[in-house]
Amino acid sequence: MKIFSRLVLAATVLTLAGAAWSQQAVQTPEGRIAVRVEMVNLLCSVLDRRGNYVTTLQQDDFIVYENNAPQRIENFSAMSDLPLSIALLIDTSASVANKLKFEQDAATEFFATVLRPQDKALLVEFDTGVTLIQDFTNDTNLLGKQLRTLRAAGGTSLYDAVLLVAEEKLVPDQGERRKTVIVISDGEDTVSKVTFEEALEMAQRSGATVFAISTNKGGYFGVKGSDEGDTILEQLTSATGGKAYYPTKMEDLSLAFREINQELRSQYSISYRSSNPARDGTFRALRVAVKGKDLRVRHRKGYFAPKSSGSD
DSSP states (O other), rough: EEEEEOOOOHHHHHHHHOTTTEEEEOOOSSOOOOEEOOOEEEEEEEOOOOBBBBBOOGGGGEEETTTTTTOEEEEEEEEOOOOOEEEEEEEEEEEGTTTTHHHHHHHHHHHHOOOOOOEEEEEEEEESSEEHHHHHHHHHHHHHHHHTTTTOOOOHHHHHHHHHHHHIIIOOSSOOOOEEEEEESSSOSSOOOOOOOHHHHHHHTTTTTEEESSSEEEEGGGOOOOOOOOOOOHHHHHBBOEEOOOSSSSSHHHHHHHHHHHHHOOOOOEEEESSSOOBBEEEEEEEEEETTTEEEEEBBOOOOOOTTTTOO
């Protein structure tokens, strides 16, 4: 087990964390400095009016806007087969003691179902602190074994967990991968050292899609739900292109994991070169639409552009 390092939000770390988009200056043979604008990568899910996934669309069906400016899509794939990097964050505070076994069972089944040889997952528990129980692996038996070691006690450091996993595990996880965070929690943070806004920003900088399974909505296992906690989970997932689930019984918990699995297998991968080359560190709003069809597109709401040392 590893206790994550303490929270150090240095400006250099935040600048380097804009992994979803970057640009580099390169020397040309003539000695001129040229700027190479790298790709902005995003994943999206498309649903019809009944909530069914639509997986038959083509590149020409999509329009991508960055700060309301249309962008030219350069790379596209349907039902993306890019390898997955999954971080499962489980709330093990005292308030979830009577639910933990059900969560362990459902998570074990999920890993056994979703992980392919090219995929990997890690396991983190958070209560008063944040602990890496299992680092990235594709060994589903090992993940299941480590899930069984979880015990409930203490407070809830949800924001710390999201920030630390994004910063220390997902930002450095480079390459063509789909970064996914799954949070099982009631959403009620009690002891974190960072704010919700800081945690959300780091999740956005990592390029991860966050899904959440609430442990309180509708009296889950006899516990009254918290509107505030569920609002936090909704904001976290919506901003990153994921979804929050609110199971009311054990069967719904397993169903939530199955729906996440289905979404991961139904995503479109889209890449474009930003028409705005400025290295200003600003947040760029994203919007993805499907031409001429009454369909709903779920995707992250934006990304942070990198910031050069000379930017204000």
